[in-house]
Amino acid sequence: MNICTGTAITADELPFNNSFAELPPAFHTRLMPTPLPAPTFIAASAPAAALVGLEPQDLAGQDFVDVFTGNKVAVRSQPLSAVYSGHQFGVWAGQLGDGRAITLGDLPGEGGQMEIQLKGAGLTPYSRMGDGRAVLRSSLREFLCSEAMAALGIPTTRALMVTGSHQPIMRESVETAAVVTRMAPTFVRFGSFEHWYHRGRQDELRILADYVIKNWYPEFAGAANPYKELLAEVTRRTARMIAGWQAVGFMHGVMNTDNMSILGLTLDYGPFGFMEAFDANHICNHTDQGGRYSYANQVPVGHWNCYALGNALLPLIGTPEEAEEALDAYRPAFGAKLDELLHAKLGLLDVREGDEALFDDMFKLLQANHADFTLFFRRLGELKLDGDLGQDAPLRDLFLDRAAFDAWALQYRARLRLENSSDERRRAAMHRANPKYVLRNYLAQTAIEQAQNGDYSGVHKLLGVLERPFDDQPENEAYAAMPPDWAAHLEVSCSS
Numbered sequence: 412m413n414i415c416t417g418t419a420i421t422a423d424e425l426p427f428n429n430s431f432a433e434l435p436p437a438f439h440t441r442l443m444p445t446p447l448p449a450p451t452f453i454a455a456s457a458p459a460a461a462l463v464g465l466e467p468q469d470l471a472g473q474d475f476v477d478v479f480t481g482n483k484v485a486v487r488s489q490p491l492s493a494v495y496s497g498h499q500f501g502v503w504a505g506q507l508g509d510g511r512a513i514t515l516g517d518l519p520g521e522g523g524q525m526e527i528q529l530k531g532a533g534l535t536p537y538s539r540m541g542d543g544r545a546v547l548r549s550s551l552r553e554f555l556c557s558e559a560m561a562a563l564g565i566p567t568t569r570a571l572m573v574t575g576s577h578q579p580i581m582r583e584s585v586e587t588a589a590v591v592t593r594m595a596p597t598f599v600r601f602g603s604f605e606h607w608y609h610r611g612r613q614d615e616l617r618i619l620a621d622y623v624i625k626n627w628y629p630e631f632a633g634a635a636n637p638y639k640e641l642l643a644e645v646t647r648r649t650a651r652m653i654a655g656w657q658a659v660g661f662m663h664g665v666m667n668t669d670n671m672s673i674l675g676l677t678l679d680y681g682p683f684g685f686m687e688a689f690d691a692n693h694i695c696n697h698t699d700q701g702g703r704y705s706y707a708n709q710v711p712v713g714h715w716n717c718y719a720l721g722n723a724l725l726p727l728i729g730t731p732e733e734a735e736e737a738l739d740a741y742r743p744a745f746g747a748k749l750d751e752l753l754h755a756k757l758g759l760l761d762v763r764e765g766d767e768a769l770f771d772d773m774f775k776l777l778q779a780n781h782a783d784f785t786l787f788f789r790r791l792g793e794l795k796l797d798g799d800l801g802q803d804a805p806l807r808d809l810f811l812d813r814a815a816f817d818a819w820a821l822q823y824r825a826r827l828r829l830e831n832s833s834d835e836r837r838r839a840a841m842h843r844a845n846p847k848y849v850l851r852n853y854l855a856q857t858a859i860e861q862a863q864n865g866d867y868s869g870v871h872k873l874l875g876v877l878e879r880p881f882d883d884q885p886e887n888e889a890y891a892a893m894p895p896d897w898a899a900h901l902e903v904s905c906s907s
């Protein structure tokens with residue numbers, strides 16, 4: 412829909428601006444996406460489409476499929492790939508860049524403009540050893556999880572649609588190609604700044620920082636030290652985003668600095684996972700043998716990544732002391748956000764002494780019993796304040812050590828009694844804080860295998876369920892179930 416005239420627009424007429432293309436040529440390479448043979452529509456997200464005034468049914472039309480696969484370039488689009496560098500697994504990796512992502516331009520929307528990027532659209536000068544492509548499996552995971560995270564209320568890049576082609580792509584086995592159309596106000600990463608810092612190119616560093624401030628942090632433009640303010644705010648946003656991850660059991664899997672968004676958005680859905688049987692040391696990425704990006708380590712790694720950004724911004728900020736001051740925002744921002752989220756998850760209206768001990772004991776209990784993370788919090792909402800704990804069997808049955816659960820539940824009930832709330836009201840509030848549906852690996856895998864056989868109905872169905880993660884959806888009970896036995900053998904890695 413043309414947001415000015417209210418009429419339908421064709422893909423060719425998409426009203427692209429190209430703000431990143433206006434930066435000097437050192438920041439990007441102008442290039443054309445590489446077409447894929449016979450691209451087909453797989454799925455689109457209606458909530459994402461609405462952000463840029465598009466209708467999902469229009470996206471299924473061949474002209475949109477062609478533009479969003481990269482087979483045709485809209486008149487006003489100036490496709491480009493951006494350069495960036497980064498630290499991978501804590502080690503400086505040098506130049507990376509969009510090796511398979513091509514930005515088409517920015518589309519206007521009511522909430523602000525969105526950069527539209529095709530992931531898997533062919534070789535770029537930054538492809539290094541890669542083929543510039545993404546396979547259907549990883550593209551569906553990125554598509555579904557981007558939209559699932561948005562519905563969970565966690566800051567994230569969005570996924571507008573996904574298209575596929577029969578073109579064979581070699582990974583561990585032969586798979587087929589797909590393209591995800593992603594959206595974010597900008598895809599600038601921490602690594603975009605590290606790139607110029609490590610080359611000693613202060614002019615470009617300043618141009619990039621000014622570009623980001625002007626467009627997304629205009630409130631700092633007139634500050635005494637805008638770059639210090641920028642670092643402090645990105646640090647706070649990153650900390651809050653990671654608190655959001657911890658609260659739903661999301662594990663990113665590859666928190667390299669080139670995957671950290673300058674807007675504090677979850678970026679790059681590769682070997683991610685959602686916590687099932689709780690283990691704070693769980694590693695979701697099979698390739699991450701040392702567990703650098705385990706669930707528990709996400710918190711300090713987020714801080715480490717902000718340090719890397721602070722180091723890169725140092726020539727603009729001035730002194731290390733000022734950068735340190737900005738980075739000091741991390742712990743309080745993380746602590747305050749997690750505390751707020753945990754209170755909501757436990758249905759606690761106010762903050763009281765002893766709450767931290769209650770949370771600690773809860774995590775120890777979950778750890779000792781490897782209770783299912785999502786089911787635990789969802790079923791906790793059903794707990795009754797009075798009566799025999801045995802009446803809460805579905806919750807209690809998540810724990811092998813029932814006595815340990817009973818002891819904690821009594822502590823929790825005592826805490827709840829300090830507040831004046833009914834079972835009903837608490838249940839409703841907790842169900843708004845604790846999702847029933849998250850993208851468990853087995854759910855993604857089931858939909859992917861169906862899609863690999865040409866049937867996309869499982870993807871559509873799963874997307875619909877994940878768009879309403881807090882609703883009860885009795886007809887979709889099966890999607891809330893614990894993983895079946897076969898899922899124990901599922902491994903996700905960096906292969907994508």
Ligand SMILES: Nc1ncnc2c1ncn2[C@@H]1O[C@H](COP(=O)(O)OP(=O)(O)OP(=O)(O)O)[C@@H](O)[C@H]1O
Nearest residue numbers: 507508509510511512538541542543544670679680
């Ligand atoms: N198949 C591929 N072809 C070319 N480059 C690739 C390919 N896979 C990954 N890369 C590049 O390797 C680097 C690190 O990869 P990583 O898996 O973090 O990113 P990605 O999943 O491709 O993309 P993004 O971070 O944009 O979501 C990036 O520079 C990325 O573009």
Ligand SMILES: [Mg+2]
Nearest residue numbers: 669670678679
């Ligand atoms: Mg990446």
